[in-house]
Amino acid sequence: MSTATSSDIIAAIDSVIGDTPRPVSLHEPLFSGNEAAYVNSCITEGWVSSVGAFVDRFEKDLAQACGAKHAVVLVNGTCALHAALCILGVLPGDEVIVPSLTFIATANAVSHAGAIPHFVEVEEASLGMDPIALQKHLEATAIMKDGNAVNKHTGRIIRALVPVHVFGHPCQLDALAHVTKTWNLAFIEDSTEALGSLTHGKKIGSEHTGIFSFNGNKILTTGGGGAIVTQDSALHQRIKHLTSTAKEPHKWAFSHDAIGWNYRMPNLNAALGCAQLEQLQQFLRAKRALAAKYIEAFENMAGIRILREPKNTQSNYWLVTLLADHDHPTWRDETLQKLHDAKLFCRPIWNPLHTLPIYAHCPKTDLRLTESLSCRIINLPSSVKLGLAYV
Ligand SMILES: *Cc1c(COP(=O)(O)O)cnc(C)c1O
Numbered sequence: 001m002s003t004a005t006s007s008d009i010i011a012a013i014d015s016v017i018g019d020t021p022r023p024v025s026l027h028e029p030l031f032s033g034n035e036a037a038y039v040n041s042c043i044t045e046g047w048v049s050s051v052g053a054f055v056d057r058f059e060k061d062l063a064q065a066c067g068a069k070h071a072v073v074l075v076n077g078t079c080a081l082h083a084a085l086c087i088l089g090v091l092p093g094d095e096v097i098v099p100s101l102t103f104i105a106t107a108n109a110v111s112h113a114g115a116i117p118h119f120v121e122v123e124e125a126s127l128g129m130d131p132i133a134l135q136k137h138l139e140a141t142a143i144m145k146d147g148n149a150v151n152k153h154t155g156r157i158i159r160a161l162v163p164v165h166v167f168g169h170p171c172q173l174d175a176l177a178h179v180t181k182t183w184n185l186a187f188i189e190d191s192t193e194a195l196g197s198l199t200h201g202k203k204i205g206s207e208h209t210g211i212f213s214f215n216g217n218k219i220l221t222t223g224g225g226g227a228i229v230t231q232d233s234a235l236h237q238r239i240k241h242l243t244s245t246a247k248e249p250h251k252w253a254f255s256h257d258a259i260g261w262n263y264r265m266p267n268l269n270a271a272l273g274c275a276q277l278e279q280l281q282q283f284l285r286a287k288r289a290l291a292a293k294y295i296e297a298f299e300n301m302a303g304i305r306i307l308r309e310p311k312n313t314q315s316n317y318w319l320v321t322l323l324a325d326h327d328h329p330t331w332r333d334e335t336l337q338k339l340h341d342a343k344l345f346c347r348p349i350w351n352p353l354h355t356l357p358i359y360a361h362c363p364k365t366d367l368r369l370t371e372s373l374s375c376r377i378i379n380l381p382s383s384v385k386l387g388l389a390y391v
Helices: 006-017 035-045 053-065 077-087 104-112 131-141 173-182 233-242 267-277 280-297 331-341 368-376 384-388
Strands: 070-074 095-099 116-120 142-145 148-151 157-161 186-190 209-213 226-230 304-306 320-324 377-380
Touching: 006 280, 006 331, 035 267, 053 070, 053 226, 053 267, 070 077, 070 233, 077 104, 077 186, 077 209, 077 226, 077 233, 095 104, 104 116, 116 131, 131 142, 131 173, 148 157, 157 173, 173 186, 226 233, 280 304, 280 320, 280 384, 320 368, 331 368, 331 377, 368 377
Parallel strands: 095 116, 095 157, 157 186, 186 209
Antiparallel strands: 070 226, 142 148, 209 226, 304 320, 320 377
């Protein structure tokens, strides 16, 4: 049986999204709650900037929504990753283990900290880091010296591990956390795409230090925004202090006890966030219902399938992923061209970061599966509004 054609794929998408006006974008925000009211109240009351009641409330509500003890909301996910890496001990000249199959921000945050991304392989089931391949790679590449994992080839300390929950599908957190204990690595989850996802019944963000993003294309948006969540109260204090210019509390004096960042989320954005968060459960229902419809529509197609949530997890299905079973050099781009001609603005997965000239020199393991997956993945229109018809 030959692989399903572009026409088959377009027909299947049409059957799911019906007469939604074309063009159809990959993912657009939905403002169907108190967004305008809350943003307006910032303007009428004059609290639009770096402090305000919505910032405090968004931090409290977000922590609760992901089962975390604390949340600090910030200007975007990249800055949140950068701050978390530095505060958890990453130093210039260190290496940080990241997947190559991720958005550029994961590696850029490592670079902003003066460190070097060290790329490792993913697994097909979750598109996230493969813990078994990771452990084997570290055994072959690193030695423990004075309590630190040292890369035998570069002499640099491998300081931290940043797995990514790609498109909302939780990766194997417990197994990865185990690897970080063995090798004494700081552990930061890039959960920017996974707000509302669960693994083994636990919310993403409820166990480790996690990063979220509220960019316009994410499941919830604050315009631009990000957050760090943590279970550690002392760490929370340090994050809050260092991301708000490290100013010592005082009625009028300007005294700063460290070189901090101005990474605070403005109250205007937090107002949007509070209103969006009120709708999270509804958004999640819509997205999971949409994914279920796509799975059904593509069920019997030869050579392609919709990626399902990994075993023992519940994905937020941020983006619904069409996965070809085998590599074919031209399949992805030819299909994308046909989809765009039909005004369905689908997107491929990212180019693996180690293939970009800016990251080509970085240490890496065998990335054959990463390279194969990058040619086999197309994300389908996944906006919340498309799923509302099915809840
Ligand atoms: C969105 C995203 C980020 C960064 O978030 P911004 O808010 O856009 O800075 C980081 N990592 C991944 C995997 C993302 O999808």
